[in-house]
Amino acid sequence: MPNQPDTTSPVQTVASAIVQGIKSGKLELPVMPAVASKILALTNDPNADMAELSKLIHSDQSIASQTLRIANSAGYASGEPIVSLQQAVTRLGMKLLGEIAIAVSIQSDIFKAPGFEKQIRSLLRHALAAGAYGREIARKRRRNVEGQFLCGLLHSVGRPIALQLVAKVQDRLGITLEDQELKQIVAGLSPKVATKVAIDWKLPKQLQITTVYYNNYAAAPTFKDECAATYLSQRFANWIVNPVGTNIIELGRDPVVEYLNFYQDDFQELLTKKEDVKAVVSAMEL
Numbered sequence: 001m002p003n004q005p006d007t008t009s010p011v012q013t014v015a016s017a018i019v020q021g022i023k024s025g026k027l028e029l030p031v032m033p034a035v036a037s038k039i040l041a042l043t044n045d046p047n048a049d050m051a052e053l054s055k056l057i058h059s060d061q062s063i064a065s066q067t068l069r070i071a072n073s074a075g076y077a078s079g080e081p082i083v084s085l086q087q088a089v090t091r092l093g094m095k096l097l098g099e100i101a102i103a104v105s106i107q108s109d110i111f112k113a114p115g116f117e118k119q120i121r122s123l124l125r126h127a128l129a130a131g132a133y134g135r136e137i138a139r140k141r142r143r144n145v146e147g148q149f150l151c152g153l154l155h156s157v158g159r160p161i162a163l164q165l166v167a168k169v170q171d172r173l174g175i176t177l178e179d180q181e182l183k184q185i186v187a188g189l190s191p192k193v194a195t196k197v198a199i200d201w202k203l204p205k206q207l208q209i210t211t212v213y214y215n216n217y218a219a220a221p222t223f224k225d226e227c228a229a230t231y232l233s234q235r236f237a238n239w240i241v242n243p244v245g246t247n248i249i250e251l252g253r254d255p256v257v258e259y260l261n262f263y264q265d266d267f268q269e270l271l272t273k274k275e276d277v278k279a280v281v282s283a284m285e286l
Contacts, residue, residue, distance in 0.1 A: 011181045017169045018162075018189060022196075027168065029193065030161060032201040035060050036105035043098035043146070044204060050094050054085040057101050066104045066286060071097065073283035075276070095146040100284070103128065103153060107286050113163035115170075119182070122241060123160050125281055127153050129237035130230070132280040136273045137229045140266060151210040151226055152233040154203070158194030158211075162186045165193070217256070225260070232256045236270070240277060 008016075021027025032040075038056055042048045057064050064085060071088045072081055076096075082088045088097050111124045134152030138145040163186060170176060177185065191212070198208040206223050210230045213220035217227035235254065239246040252267050262270075 009181075010175050010177055011185050013173065014166060014169050014175055014177060015185050015188065017173060018165045021165075021169065027165060029197055029200065030109060030164065032197075032203075033105045033109045035063055036102045037201065039098050039101050039105070040150075040204070043095055048094070050089045051086070053094055053098060053101075054089050057085050057097075060105070062108075063101060063105050067097070067101045070100050070104070070283050073279075075280040075283040076100070099131075099146050099149050102150065103131070103284050104286065106153075110157065111160045113160060113167045115167050116163045116182075119163060120160055123156065123163075124285065126234070126237045126241045127156055128281045128284050129240040129277055130155055130234040132277040133236040133240075133270075133273070134229060134233035136270060136277065137233055137260070140262070140270065141225075141229070141260065143225075143229070147206060148226065148229055148233070150207060151214070151230045152237070154207055155211055155214050155230050155234055156190065156194070157197060158190030158192070159186055161193050161197060162189040165189070217259075228256050228259050232260065236277070240274065240281065 018027060022029065035056065039053065042053055042056060057067055068082065068085065068088065070076060071092060076092065079091075082091055085097075092100075107124065111120050111127075113120050130152035131149040132152070134148040135145045138148035163182075166177070166182065166185060194211045198211045203211070206226055209220055209223040210227050213223075213227045214230040214234065217224055217231050220227040232254070235246075235251055235256075239248060239251070248271065252264065257264075257267055
């Protein structure tokens with residue numbers, strides 16, 4: 001029989017190579033940075049000592065210096081400058097300092113994909129904005145603000161990792177995807193990648209659930225309110241990253257606003273937090 005023409009699209013070729021690579025173990029997903037993992041465990045331990053957190057952050061000079069820089073930024077600082085991590089722990093509290101350190105430590109390893117710097121920067125800004133807006137939503141609802149920050153920060157962790165995988169496979173196969181093809185493949189791969197890394201990284205259950213169900217919070221088996229808050233925070237983040245493309249009136253009518261028991265006055269008050277959120281994003285970007 002004559003050879004049949006190959007009708008496989010570049011997207012299908014790259015996607016198939018990634019899926020097969022993960023299954024065979026030839027394509028490894030990134031591990032959570034060791035310091036971030038330890039900080040996460042420490043800040044969730046009610047018996048943890050504040051000095052332990054300071055010592056842990058000190059173990060990585062790059063993270064230590066960036067954490068101190070952010071602690072003194074406009075988004076966090078108040079009063080006299082903070083000159084030591086121990087002082088930062090005392091001034092900001094263990095949870096908040098841990099939150100800053102986690103955001104710093106994941107940026108160099110997770111939000112990194114050679115050739116896709118523009119896309120990665122946009123994803124990072126969106127993740128940071130979702131975290132910061134998640135904190136405002138939780139504060140308004142009198143819930144755990146640090147936990148909701150991490151839900152927002154990590155809700156789309158599958159996307160930068162999917163870009164990392166595409167970068168590796170493109171280079172190996174000599175294929176270059178168009179922008180629209182890239183969006184298609186990242187959208188298709190990121191939910192599965194997020195589910196796998198959430199389990200592999202042994203993230204707290206709340207983060208595992210919100211990472212998977214934030215976009216379908218009604219179906220979440222547990223932590224439904226946290227998923228709904230994460231959904232709303234990432235929609236606010238869209239507004240920060242792409243203000244022209246976001247219809248804020250439509251967002252105010254989203255059923256999640258009523259689900260979270262917000263009145264329109266509450267929603268309008270959240271809108272006023274935009275500049276505060278932008279200041280946090282600006283401070284946390286490395």
